Amino acid sequence: MNDNKIMALHQAIDKHQIKGFLAQDEAEALYRFALEAANLGPCLEIGSYCGKSSVYLGSACREKNSTLFAVDHHRGSEEHQPGEEYHDAELFDPTAQVMDTLPALRRTLDLFDLQDTVVPVVAPSQVVVKQWATPLGLVFIDGGHSHAQALADCLCWAEKIQPGGLLLIHDIFPSPQDGGQGPYLALQAVVARGDFHWETTVNSLGVLHRR
Numbered sequence: 001m002n003d004n005k006i007m008a009l010h011q012a013i014d015k016h017q018i019k020g021f022l023a024q025d026e027a028e029a030l031y032r033f034a035l036e037a038a039n040l041g042p043c044l045e046i047g048s049y050c051g052k053s054s055v056y057l058g059s060a061c062r063e064k065n066s067t068l069f070a071v072d073h074h075r076g077s078e079e080h081q082p083g084e085e086y087h088d089a090e091l092f093d094p095t096a097q098v099m100d101t102l103p104a105l106r107r108t109l110d111l112f113d114l115q116d117t118v119v120p121v122v123a124p125s126q127v128v129v130k131q132w133a134t135p136l137g138l139v140f141i142d143g144g145h146s147h148a149q150a151l152a153d154c155l156c157w158a159e160k161i162q163p164g165g166l167l168l169i170h171d172i173f174p175s176p177q178d179g180g181q182g183p184y185l186a187l188q189a190v191v192a193r194g195d196f197h198w199e200t201t202v203n204s205l206g207v208l209h210r211r
Ligand SMILES: C[S@@+](CC[C@H](N)C(=O)[O-])C[C@H]1O[C@@H](n2cnc3c(N)ncnc32)[C@H](O)[C@@H]1O
Pocket: 019, 020, 021, 022, 046, 047, 048, 049, 050, 051, 052, 053, 054, 071, 072, 073, 074, 075, 076, 077, 101, 123, 124, 125, 126, 142, 143, 144, 149
């Protein structure tokens, strides 16, 4: 039954040309893990961009009558800035001379009818985490990919996950030839805490389970 829902989400993402950086198997894994973890508490993502990951996580939360908090300052990561590899001129605000992905996120949430499930939190991750008190069922980390940023995000947000909950980290590349090492080193730092078990990896999505 869920397979049909996932296929419908993939088709709608393609039809509406939602921009993003998730492979289909990773997107499907987000949906399935969120469906499981939403029983424990709300879900939260760092790095919503135009809402691709938010659609899969949010759709699962909606099914469970839960909530997804979607944290992003919407100014883009280093690699999205003008002149960088993943810059998209359509997401650049020429008046303010900054990246602005918030309008695209809002459009995506409207298209997928997720306004009552996904709560955009427009701020840097480290500002939000300082005041965060709600225990979470699942956290998905896909914000800044530098070693320092990924490490700070993974360690600070890991604290907020319920026992039995999940920490998902995007862009895990054990070999430097395949990609940047920031998220992978951050994952290893979480495992070194001793209370998270690295359960599986789906494409480049690392899945950690809190004991
Ligand atoms: C790779 S994109 C996320 C892609 C998205 N998850 C998807 O499914 O397509 C990274 C996002 O992280 C955001 N970001 C980077 N550093 C951040 C920080 N310190 N706090 C909040 N958001 C951040 C950027 O604005 C950008 O939108």
